[in-house]
Amino acid sequence: QQQVKQSPQSLIVQKGGISIINCAYENTAFDYFPWYQQFPGKGPALLIAIRPDVSEKKEGRFTISFNKSAKQFSLHIMDSQPGDSATYFCAASGAGAGSYQLTFGKGTKLSVIP
Amino acid sequence: DAGVTQSPTHLIKTRGQQVTLRCSPKSGHDTVSWYQQALGQGPQFIFQYYEEEERQRGNFPDRFSGHQFPNYSSELNVNALLLGDSALYLCASTPRAQETQYFGPGTRLLVL
Numbered sequence: 001q002q003q004v005k006q007s008p009q010s011l012i013v014q015k016g017g018i019s020i021i022n023c024a025y026e027n028t029a030f031d032y033f034p035w036y037q038q039f040p041g042k043g044p045a046l047l048i049a050i051r052p053d054v055s056e057k058k059e060g061r062f063t064i065s066f067n068k069s070a071k072q073f074s075l076h077i078m079d080s081q082p083g084d085s086a087t088y089f090c091a092a093s094g095a096g097a098g099s100y101q102l103t104f105g106k107g108t109k110l111s112v113i114p
Numbered sequence: 115d116a117g118v119t120q121s122p123t124h125l126i127k128t129r130g131q132q133v134t135l136r137c138s139p140k141s142g143h144d145t146v147s148w149y150q151q152a153l154g155q156g157p158q159f160i161f162q163y164y165e166e167e168e169r170q171r172g173n174f175p176d177r178f179s180g181h182q183f184p185n186y187s188s189e190l191n192v193n194a195l196l197l198g199d200s201a202l203y204l205c206a207s208t209p210r211a212q213e214t215q216y217f218g219p220g221t222r223l224l225v226l
Contacts, residue, residue, distance in 0.1 A: 006156075032213055034215075042220075043118075043217035043219045043220045044217045046216060046217075049214065089157075093213065095213045099170065100147070100162050100169060100170050101147070101159035101162065101170055101172060102147075102149075102157070102159060102215055103159070104156030105156055106155060106156050107155070107156050
């Protein structure tokens, strides 16, 4: 059972555009939602994370929007750059409910073209 | 400050063999988690170690086992390797009393 569904599978955006990646979750015990960026041959690197008591969090060009009632959250990358080309994963965990594991989406391969 | 380190970086084994992968967490981190990432997929949780005990385990068979040492470093052991065990094995460490997981570069395992 996939508990975190991520879309789209791949995304092509022009330089300077906005990249939007969406995730939906099923387990209401999840209370921590990080996004990771992964380049080929490397481990995932934490980008930004949010908790359900906040509807939006911004760090530089990266923004997470969170909709608790819809059980959805999304990553927006403003002014996308070719260096942002990577695979992005949303994830969720519920440490508050005793579940420490991160459950990942299947990933979105972002390509930013000049 | 060194990040999470893993060794070896690459490994080739044959079916039926056993393998040990190693992880050193970031300084100040006391929890280590292991994940398996198949090609083109998201990481899948194997287990997490805290205070030298397995705190939580994902849906992996008993062929996968681990250990955490007093210095918080950890090992992942896989017995009776199968072709399907070929993957990138990721270690993540977590700071004391927090939940953010920081990943290492991974060990690429190929089973022939």
